[in-house]
Amino acid sequence: MERRIFGIETEYGISYVPDQLGPLGPEEAARILFKPVVESWRSTNVFLPNGSRLYLDVGSHPEYATAESANLRDLIAQDKAGEMLFADLLNQAQDTLEELGQQGRMYLFKNNVDSAGNSFGSHENFMIERKVEFAKLVRSLIPFLITRQIMVGAGKTHPTGPEQWGSTPVGVAGEPSFSFSQRADYIWEGASTATTRSRPLINTRDEPHADAQLYRRMHVINGDSNMSQTTTLLKIGATDIVLRMLEDHFPLANFEVKDTATALRVVSHDLTGTARFELADGSFKSALEMQRHYLSSAHKYIEQHGTHREDVPYILDLWKRALQAVETGDYSAIDTEIDWAIKKKLLDAYIARGASGYDDPRIQQLDLSYHDIDPDRGVFNVLAKAGRARSVVSAEAIEQATMVPPNTRAKIRGRFIAAARAAGEQFTVDWVHLRLNNKPQFNLQCKDPFESHSDEVQMLLNAMRQTTAEPWSPPFI
Amino acid sequence: MERKQVQSQQSSSAEQEVAQVEIQHQAREVNQAQVAETDDLLAEIDGLLEENAEEFVKGFVQKGGQ
Numbered sequence: 001m002e003r004r005i006f007g008i009e010t011e012y013g014i015s016y017v018p019d020q021l022g023p024l025g026p027e028e029a030a031r032i033l034f035k036p037v038v039e040s041w042r043s044t045n046v047f048l049p050n051g052s053r054l055y056l057d058v059g060s061h062p063e064y065a066t067a068e069s070a071n072l073r074d075l076i077a078q079d080k081a082g083e084m085l086f087a088d089l090l091n092q093a094q095d096t097l098e099e100l101g102q103q104g105r106m107y108l109f110k111n112n113v114d115s116a117g118n119s120f121g122s123h124e125n126f127m128i129e130r131k132v133e134f135a136k137l138v139r140s141l142i143p144f145l146i147t148r149q150i151m152v153g154a155g156k157t158h159p160t161g162p163e164q165w166g167s168t169p170v171g172v173a174g175e176p177s178f179s180f181s182q183r184a185d186y187i188w189e190g191a192s193t194a195t196t197r198s199r200p201l202i203n204t205r206d207e208p209h210a211d212a213q214l215y216r217r218m219h220v221i222n223g224d225s226n227m228s229q230t231t232t233l234l235k236i237g238a239t240d241i242v243l244r245m246l247e248d249h250f251p252l253a254n255f256e257v258k259d260t261a262t263a264l265r266v267v268s269h270d271l272t273g274t275a276r277f278e279l280a281d282g283s284f285k286s287a288l289e290m291q292r293h294y295l296s297s298a299h300k301y302i303e304q305h306g307t308h309r310e311d312v313p314y315i316l317d318l319w320k321r322a323l324q325a326v327e328t329g330d331y332s333a334i335d336t337e338i339d340w341a342i343k344k345k346l347l348d349a350y351i352a353r354g355a356s357g358y359d360d361p362r363i364q365q366l367d368l369s370y371h372d373i374d375p376d377r378g379v380f381n382v383l384a385k386a387g388r389a390r391s392v393v394s395a396e397a398i399e400q401a402t403m404v405p406p407n408t409r410a411k412i413r414g415r416f417i418a419a420a421r422a423a424g425e426q427f428t429v430d431w432v433h434l435r436l437n438n439k440p441q442f443n444l445q446c447k448d449p450f451e452s453h454s455d456e457v458q459m460l461l462n463a464m465r466q467t468t469a470e471p472w473s474p475p476f477i
Numbered sequence: 478m479e480r481k482q483v484q485s486q487q488s489s490s491a492e493q494e495v496a497q498v499e500i501q502h503q504a505r506e507v508n509q510a511q512v513a514e515t516d517d518l519l520a521e522i523d524g525l526l527e528e529n530a531e532e533f534v535k536g537f538v539q540k541g542g543q
Contacts, residue, residue: 382525
């Protein structure tokens with residue numbers, strides 16, 4: 001599929017650090033964080049005028065789902081807009097807490113695990129055509145998803161070394177270590193309909209949020225939440241290219257892995273990329289060997305079929321540099337573009353200046369603070385401001401994306417929400433439906449996520465506009 | 478002729494040496510500047526971190542999500 005709809009759902013971790021006694025549990029902290037949302041929208045689960053969905057999920061995790069995006073730059077702007085919206089809510093929560101006499105600081109982390117080993121996710125959505133044989137596509141995509149973490153993981157320290165899993169050794173047991181991925185240790189199987197009981201790489205629930213006869217959604221749930229824009233670009237961009245090759249039956253080696261959970265852990269905890277794990281046919285392969293194959297195939301495929309997106313040359317180049325870096329152990333060519341390498345460079349600089357190692361409490365703190373979304377306090381954001389993390393989308397474009405939807409179905413939804421709010425109409429929306437609660441004749445469906453204009457909605461908007469005194473303007477929360 | 482060539486080779490290798498020393502010297506200056514820049518950056522980050530590192534990390538416990 002040359003054109004595709006993309007989306008990213010991110011669950012954030014929440015924590016409150018009190019100055020004195022009186023800690024705030026995550027439930028209470030999340031309630032205060034969502035206070036302005038409830039005041040403005042009477043709900044903790046809302047679609048915003050930028051087309052995104054912002055809500056409070058299972059386990060008190062604040063969650064943001066980007067609007068449907070048809071290109072990668074829009075997707076990144078939307079993803080970063082989520083951080084910006086939550087950073088704004090964080091500011092408001094801080095004020096509320098001070099009014100209540102609570103002294104301390106609230107944190108939101110865009111990472112994937114807390115200090116007790118509870119994991120939360122970053123889910124990627126890739127639209128695919130219904131006519132593609134889904135089970136086969138899933139089977140063929142899994143080996144790529146298991147091994148792409150060596151390029152796009154967010155990095156994680158392990159003060160007591162990797163947790164061992166089954167009979168295959170995972171890294172060096174008991175020694176403080178650094179792994180590529182945050183999430184790899186919490187995924188158990190290849191594909192299933194579960195998300196919390198037993199986490200798969202791909203969730204196979206059939207919820208297309210579009211015309212089910214034409215489309216299906218590939219819901220990948222094993223990725224790390226990325227802070228770096230360029231890492232997100234590579235993660236989604238490379239996965240898009242592999243999907244294209246599979247959809248077009250481009251010849252790729254069959255790397256079906258014998259045991260997904262073991263392979264994920266072996267790969268994550270081996271920074272050399274050379275640790276081998278067993279394939280279904282009894283042979284053994286390493287993450288580097290497999291990714292080299294995917295990359296060289298991608299080059300051939302793009303040569304034959306053309307560059308379908310503006311960022312493809314950069315994606316292929318960063319992919320190559322990431323594999324070279326893992327192969328040589330010299331990370332200097334990627335240490336402003338790939339999350340795990342940006343983070344590792346920082347931690348290693350602290351260790352070179354006297355921190356005792358990956359088990360040092362200061363290193364643990366930096367590992368977590370890297371994911372703090374506060375623009376002035378979060379370590380990734382401080383590094384980015386100092387020129388130590390590359391960006392592809394400007395701050396202005398991100399700010400714009402907090403208000404303006406991408407040019408897809410999200411545009412119809414965003415305009416509908418803004419108009420209904422301005423007209424004082426009660427409404428109900430989801431990814432597909434738009435309803436005015438008091439006008440049951442207006443019950444619209446948008447089943448084509450590429451469509452950014454609807455005559456029906458336009459007529460409705462015109463009608464509502466006549467009853468509106470003033471357009472509704474930001475801030476929306 | 479032969480001697481001249483040897484001489485010119487020698488002098489060019491001497492020039493190369495001088496050039497190399499200069500490059501090394503420049504590289505060292507760049508490195509030192511980078512180290513100083515990193516020192517400043519780490520000091521800035523230190524100033525933003527919570528004082529009690531261990532409590533900060535251990536205090537973040539939340540039920541799992543999806």
